[in-house]
Amino acid sequence: xxxxxxxxxxxANRRFTAILxxxxxxxxxxxxxxxxxxxTEARASFASTISGTDLIVGARxxxxxxxxxxxxRIGNATNNIRWDSFEHFAxxxxxxxxxPMSLGDSHRGYRVMGTxxxxxxxxxxxxxxxxxxxxxxxxxxxxxxxxLGAEVAEALHYKLxxxxxxxxxxAAISLVKHDDKPFTVVGILKRTGTPVDRTLHxxxxxxxxxxxxxxxxxxxxGNGRISADQARNMDLTPQAITAFMLGLNxxxxxxxxxxxxxxxxxxxxxxxxxxxxxxxxxxxxxTAEKALFVISLFVVLTGLIGMLTAILTSLNxxxxxxxxxxxxxARPWHIATLLVLEAFALALAGVTAGLALLYIGxxxxxxxxQSAYGLYLPLGWPSxxxxxxxxxxxxxxxxxxxxxxxxxxxxxxxDGLSIRL
Amino acid sequence: MPRALLALLLIVALPLWAAEPRDLAWSEMIPxxxxxxxxxxxxxxxxxxxxxxxxxxxxxxxxxxxxxxxxVKALDxxxxxLPGYIVPLEVSEEGRTTDFLLVPYFGACIxxxxxxxxxxxxxxxxxxxxxxxxxxxxxxxxPMQVKPSTSELADAGYQMEAQKIxxxxxxx
Numbered sequence: 001x002x003x004x005x006x007x008x009x010x011x012a013n014r015r016f017t018a019i020l021x022x023x024x025x026x027x028x029x030x031x032x033x034x035x036x037x038x039x040t041e042a043r044a045s046f047a048s049t050i051s052g053t054d055l056i057v058g059a060r061x062x063x064x065x066x067x068x069x070x071x072x073r074i075g076n077a078t079n080n081i082r083w084d085s086f087e088h089f090a091x092x093x094x095x096x097x098x099x100p101m102s103l104g105d106s107h108r109g110y111r112v113m114g115t116x117x118x119x120x121x122x123x124x125x126x127x128x129x130x131x132x133x134x135x136x137x138x139x140x141x142x143x144x145x146x147x148l149g150a151e152v153a154e155a156l157h158y159k160l161x162x163x164x165x166x167x168x169x170x171a172a173i174s175l176v177k178h179d180d181k182p183f184t185v186v187g188i189l190k191r192t193g194t195p196v197d198r199t200l201h202x203x204x205x206x207x208x209x210x211x212x213x214x215x216x217x218x219x220x221x222g223n224g225r226i227s228a229d230q231a232r233n234m235d236l237t238p239q240a241i242t243a244f245m246l247g248l249n250x251x252x253x254x255x256x257x258x259x260x261x262x263x264x265x266x267x268x269x270x271x272x273x274x275x276x277x278x279x280x281x282x283x284x285x286x287t288a289e290k291a292l293f294v295i296s297l298f299v300v301l302t303g304l305i306g307m308l309t310a311i312l313t314s315l316n317x318x319x320x321x322x323x324x325x326x327x328x329x330a331r332p333w334h335i336a337t338l339l340v341l342e343a344f345a346l347a348l349a350g351v352t353a354g355l356a357l358l359y360i361g362x363x364x365x366x367x368x369x370q371s372a373y374g375l376y377l378p379l380g381w382p383s384x385x386x387x388x389x390x391x392x393x394x395x396x397x398x399x400x401x402x403x404x405x406x407x408x409x410x411x412x413x414x415d416g417l418s419i420r421l
Numbered sequence: 422m423p424r425a426l427l428a429l430l431l432i433v434a435l436p437l438w439a440a441e442p443r444d445l446a447w448s449e450m451i452p453x454x455x456x457x458x459x460x461x462x463x464x465x466x467x468x469x470x471x472x473x474x475x476x477x478x479x480x481x482x483x484x485x486x487x488x489x490x491x492x493v494k495a496l497d498x499x500x501x502x503l504p505g506y507i508v509p510l511e512v513s514e515e516g517r518t519t520d521f522l523l524v525p526y527f528g529a530c531i532x533x534x535x536x537x538x539x540x541x542x543x544x545x546x547x548x549x550x551x552x553x554x555x556x557x558x559x560x561x562x563x564p565m566q567v568k569p570s571t572s573e574l575a576d577a578g579y580q581m582e583a584q585k586i587x588x589x590x591x592x593x
Contacts, residue, residue: 044514051511127513251510251522251543252578255535275509275518279555282516 003334007341010321014314018346021310025350028303029393030357032296033386037358039289041377043282046072049194050274052124054254057081057089057261058243060268064284067277070101070243073111073195077103080240085266089246092260094253097122099245102207102238105166106174110152112166112200114207114238120147122247125194136160136187143205143236144228146183150191151198155371158185166200166210176219178210181228193376205236212236246271300393304400307346311339311404315411322408336405343401344394351390355382442502442562447525450539450579452491492539492579497567503542503581504560504589509552517549523561523581538578546583558589 011018050071058066059079068074083100090098099122102114120131120138139145148158158164163182167174183202191197212234213219213226220226226234248254254273261271322335362377369375382390506527511520523542544561562585568578 043516047512047516048514054510128511250578251520252538252541254510254522255524255541256538259535273508273510275512275521276555278512279509279552283554 003337004341004345006325007338007345010318010338011342011345017310017314021307022346022349022353024306025300025303025347025393025397026353026357028296028300029351029354029390030361032293032300032389032393033354033358033382034361035292035296036386036389037362037377038375039292040383042285042375045193045375046278046281048126050124050278051126051128052122052247053245053274054248054251055246055258055261055271056243056274056277057246057269057271060270063270063272063277064281066243066270066272067274067281069103070245071195071274073103073113073199077242080242081244081269082240082267083238085264085269086241086244088264088266089257089261090244092257094248094250094257095246096249097247099123100204100238100241101243101245102204102240103242105168105178105207105210107152107164107166107200108156109173110149110156110198110200112202112207114202114204114241116204119201123196123245125192125196129192131192131196132190133187134190136185138187139201139203139206140186143203143209143232144181144183145186145203145206147187147189147201148185149189149197149199149201151371152200153185153188158188160185160188166202178219180219180225181210181231204238204241208236208238209234301396303350304347304393304396307343307350307397308400308403311343311346311401312407315339315404315408319411322411332409336402336409339405339408340398340401343397343404347394347397351393355390442500445496445501445503445565447503447505447540450493450496452493452539492567494567496565496579499565500563501565502560502562504558505542506555506558507544507550507552508555513549515549516551518552519547519549520545521550523559527555542579542581544581544583546586550586559586560589561586 056066056070058070058077059081061078065075065078069077086098086100089095090100097118099118100114100116101119103111105112117138120133123131125131133147134150136147139147146164152158162185164185165177165179165182168176168178183206189196189201209228209231212231246257248257258271258273261269325335325338326332359379362379366377366379369377503523505523505525507518508522508524508527509518509520510522511518513519521544523544524536525540526536542561542565544563550559561581561583563581563583566580566582568580
């Protein structure tokens with residue numbers, strides 16, 4: 001114990017270098033842990049976004065692409081599919097439920113999704129949880145009703161009965177708006193921690209109604225305009241939708257139906273199993289994750305080598321210190337232990353400070369990361385894996401500390417008390 | 422006395438021995454009396470019908486031949502061990518697959534029909550399995566449940582509540 005006190009006192013004597021060294025280690029540890037944290041949380045949030053859906057069907061593109069735009073609202077659809085294709089498969093005897101989705105519009109950067117009541121009834125996330133309304137009700141027969149995700153309502157301060165205008169396209173600042181047909185907020189969903197929170201849900205009829213008087217890609221001018229009231233009395237059955245989700249009666253028939261959809265003669269369609277597409281997405285991201293992890297490991301290594309350099313360079317100027325210790329009865333192994341303890345103390349301080357830095361960082365950036373990237377970073381205890389990483393760093397520091405320890409051990413034997421200046 | 426001990430040991434060990442799963446081959450899941458599949462090989466005499474034949478071959482290609490393939494009822498309740506590929510259906514937040522289809526082959530081979538329903542096992546697992554590669558085969562152990570087809574809606578098929586899932590390695 002007195003050795004540890006001595007090591008601390010010696011470090012305190014050189015506190016400026018010591019603090020800098022510990023800080024370098026802290027930064028590197030923080031980076032390593034942050035990379036690990038973001039990786040696991042991103043995976044968890046992706047995995048918990050969709051559950052219970054057996055097939056997702058869209059226009060023919062790639063499976064990862066279809067999964068990203070239909071479920072995660074990342075990227076854009078390549079093409080629409082016809083409404084009668086949806087009806088054809090929704091009435092298939094193998095199908096238990098079907099949710100149509102129509103995407104492409106937005107409201108202040110939040111995506112708008114046209115769907116039916118089936119969405120609130122059958123869509124599942126997390127561990128087979130259903131969507132729940134925090135306030136109000138699902139949209140009903142009137143086309144101009146909207147149900148907000150929890151985050152949309154919170155960030156834009158909307159409450160029931162508010163009117164809002166949807167914008168054409170998905171840019172955060174939109175220049176073309178559907179301002180002649182405002183929507184009324186009728187419901188607000190409970191928070192789910194999924195992209196549903198950042199989505200505005202309208203009926204397919206509403207989606208059709210806001211585009212009903214569009215001609216050649218621009219809204220109609222003058223007499224061609226159709227007012228909201230006129231639109232209400234028109235046939236609002238959609239011609240096309242973007243994608244649909246299917247739940248099947250029997251999971252065994254998944255492949256059969258997937259095959260049937262992929263070979264549908266009416267139009268080219270693509271059906272994917274969300275679990276498989278997610279797995280493909282992960283193996284895609286896996287490479288980037290590994291690269292990031294290796295880089296942050298090297299940064300930690302750099303921090304530890306910095307510590308080694310600092311201790312090694314201090315050895316020369318501390319010859320006198322060592323000699324005095326020897327003269328008052330310290331044995332060579334005392335000197336060696338002293339140096340190993342010093343390295344360990346520096347690394348421990350670094351790891352602790354790094355952990356603290358990580359939590360301060362998460363606490364500060366939590367809100368921003370959630371709203372900008374939809375990624376929720378919880379302030380939980382470090383996982384088992386993170387503890388292992390930190391223990392590994394400390395072990396590496398001990399190993400590194402043994403290098404100056406060995407040198408001091410040898411020198412203290414050779415030098416003894418004879419100081420050659 | 423030693424004999425009594427031995428007998429006791431045997432009694433204790435018996436249920437253990439009984440629980441030892443039996444290795445099942447995928448071919449055993451097709452009933453031996455299942456009607457053989459006869460390829461359509463009617464000769465084409467009239468060349469003017471060549472177009473029809475080609476059209477039939479070109480598109481809606483391979484459908485699942487037997488969506489309600491017959492199952493082997495004797496397998497119901499048996500403790501078995503089956504190797505196969507995992508097609509994830511449900512992934513937990515920890516990234517573990519808790520609900521999946523086990524199939525004898527996997528990959529992007531779209532030239533032949535998907536496996537018939539008696540070559541697919543719907544597996545549920547409480548703990549789940551951490552899947553790194555879709556192309557990694559696994560052993561799955563557990564009691565088999567056989568559901569014979571009852572109606573048009575529910576497909577016949579095999580189900581299993583997995584007790585153990587581990588990586589299949591090539592026998593050296």
